[in-house]
Each structure stands twice: as structure tokens, then as C-alpha cells.
Amino acid sequence: MGSICIQIIEGNPHLRSLLGWHLQQASYWVCQSAGIHHAREIYLTRQPTVVILDSDLPDGDGIEFCRWLQEQGQSLILMLSARNTEADIVNGLKAGADDYLTKPFGMQEFMARVEALVRRVRVTAAPMYLDYGDLKIDLVQRRVRFKEEFIDLTPQEFSLLYVLAQAGGLPLSRSELLRRAWPDAIDNPRTIDTHVLSLRKKIENVPRQPSLIQTVRNVGYRFNPEILNALEPKTNGNTRTRNGNGQRSALTSY
Structure with a gap:
């Protein structure tokens, strides 16, 4: 499922974080937005396969945004809403939602609804x-191999590495990492520092001089895949797939 990108647009930060965590555990790519303005930018950049959309957002009407998404014609939409009358559900479906889930809901039902939408997308099922x-x-077995050896990561270390790598080199704040990589709300952002230190000891060539997981001053941390590309020996003949910008494609069949 590593090729499936799911965008969560939900104003409740705790619910947004919880949904994101469960989706990441199922090996989906996840991007999150709290409001419409940021959601539109992320949508146009990431082109998600499935959009999880709250009908009531802090900066606008989710129903109207659903109509905008439907006009783009590229994503399946699961609408979440506290509005539970028949008229509300019909209104959401007519706005373009492919499915409608009323709050409160169970996580098993939520995941089943997402999986039903994903089955409608024609993608290869290869790991x-x-x-x-x-x-x-x-992304399927949730294992990491470094220099041909499997690295023993805790589930939390794997989630942290996955979120950093998923950001594509962009720096993420400690608060953002907590929201994306932790299943529960944590008040102390410095928790990130402890896990980054542990992760560096396992995957950095020189943990005291980290080059793969870099500290970005006054921001947080970023994943630096370029250092691996620079250290990788050049070969004759067989080269890795590269994208249109001349960079190596990171997503490959396992």
C-alpha cells in the first residue's frame, strides 16, 4: 500500500493525529491539514488517492471544499461529519463524497471504509x-535494512524514520513529528530528541556527526537522502530508476 497517498483534512488535532497514526500503521502515505487553505496546497502538490474530509472545518465549509475536490476528479473522498440526518448524508454525497461516516465512529469501521475505497483504485498489490x-x-513488513543488514528498530523509531523520509527532505518541527509519528498526544516535544538520538545510533555512520537525520536549527529535523546518494558507489550498466528531475526514484517494488 506504500503507493497510496491519503490526505486527512480534519480540524480536531487529536482526531487528525489518531487517524493519521492508524493509516500509517497500515503502510499508507499520509499528509495532514487542519484547514482548507493548507489542504488545497497539499492536495495540488501531493495528488492524494483518497481524501478524508471533515464537513466542518475551522476556516470554511467542508461541503463546499468537497465540491472543489470533486471538480478535480482525481481522488476518492470519505467525508467525516457530526451531521447525521438523512438530509445531511445526501447533501454530502451529492457534493461529491464517495462515502460518508458520521461521528462518533469506531476505528475499525473507519479503516474498513478506507480500505473499501482503496480497493476501488486500480493499483498493483505488490509490497x-x-x-x-x-x-x-x-513499508509492509515495517523493517529497515542499512548496508544489507536489518536494523532492529522499535515501532516508534520506525514511525519516526518513516515520517521523516516521507517528508522528502523538508524540515519538520518537533510538534509536527509528534503529531504525525506518535499515536497519542504528548506535551513534551523534547521526546523527539531522545528518539532521534537512538535512531542515529542505529543508522548513522558517525552518530556524533549525523548526516542522514540532520538537525535544523530553530525548526526540528530533516531526512537527508542526498548523503546516501553521494556515498553510493557508481556502477556501470545497471543504474537505478530516476524521475524526470534526474533524481533517483525512492519508491520501488520490493
């Missing part, structure tokens, strides 16, 4: 992994 040369992240 997927992220390939950065010496570092390979298996």
Missing part, C-alpha cells in the same frame, strides 16, 4: 519499500 541506496525502508 513496496523506499530505496535510498544503503538504506531501504520496507
Whole structure:
């Protein structure tokens, strides 16, 4: 499922984080937005396969945004709403939602609804992994291989590495990492520092001088795949797939 990108647009930060965590555990790519303005930017950039959309957002009407999404014609939409009358449900479906789930709901039902939408998308079912040369992240088995050896990561360390790698080199704040990689709300952002230190000891060539997971001053941390590309020996003949920008494609069949 590593090729499936799911966008969550939900104003409640705790619910947004919880949904994102469960989807990540199921090996989906996840991007999150709290409001319409940011959601539109993310949507146009990521082109998600499925959009999880709250009908009531802090900066606008989710129903109207659903109509905008439907006009784009590229994503399946699961609408979440506290509005539970028949008229509300019909209104959401007519606005373009492919499914409608009323709040409160159980997580098993939520995941079943998402999986039903995903089954409608024609994609290959082959396991997927992220390939950065010496570092390979298996999104299905949730395993990491570094220099041809499997690295023993805790579930939380794997989630942290996955979220950092998913950001594509963009720096993420400690608060953002907590929201994306932790299943429960945590008040102390410095928790990230402890896990980053542990992760560096396992996957950095020189943990005291980290180059793969870099500290970004006054921001947080970023994943730096370029260092792996630079260290990877050049070969004659067989080269890895590259995208249109000349960069190596990170998503490959495992």
C-alpha cells in the first residue's frame, strides 16, 4: 500500500493525529491539514488517492471544499461529519463524497471504509519499500535494512524514520513529528530528541556527526537522502530508476 497517498483534512488535532497514526500503521502515505487553505496546497502538490474530509472545518465549509475536490476528479473522498440526518448524508454525497461516516465512529469501521475505497483504485498489490541506496525502508513488513543488514528498530523509531523520509527532505518541527509519528498526544516535544538520538545510533555512520537525520536549527529535523546518494558507489550498466528531475526514484517494488 506504500503507493497510496491519503490526505486527512480534519480540524480536531487529536482526531487528525489518531487517524493519521492508524493509516500509517497500515503502510499508507499520509499528509495532514487542519484547514482548507493548507489542504488545497497539499492536495495540488501531493495528488492524494483518497481524501478524508471533515464537513466542518475551522476556516470554511467542508461541503463546499468537497465540491472543489470533486471538480478535480482525481481522488476518492470519505467525508467525516457530526451531521447525521438523512438530509445531511445526501447533501454530502451529492457534493461529491464517495462515502460518508458520521461521528462518533469506531476505528475499525473507519479503516474498513478506507480500505473499501482503496480497493476501488486500480493499483498493483505488490509490497513496496523506499530505496535510498544503503538504506531501504520496507513499508509492509515495517523493517529497515542499512548496508544489507536489518536494523532492529522499535515501532516508534520506525514511525519516526518513516515520517521523516516521507517528508522528502523538508524540515519538520518537533510538534509536527509528534503529531504525525506518535499515536497519542504528548506535551513534551523534547521526546523527539531522545528518539532521534537512538535512531542515529542505529543508522548513522558517525552518530556524533549525523548526516542522514540532520538537525535544523530553530525548526526540528530533516531526512537527508542526498548523503546516501553521494556515498553510493557508481556502477556501470545497471543504474537505478530516476524521475524526470534526474533524481533517483525512492519508491520501488520490493
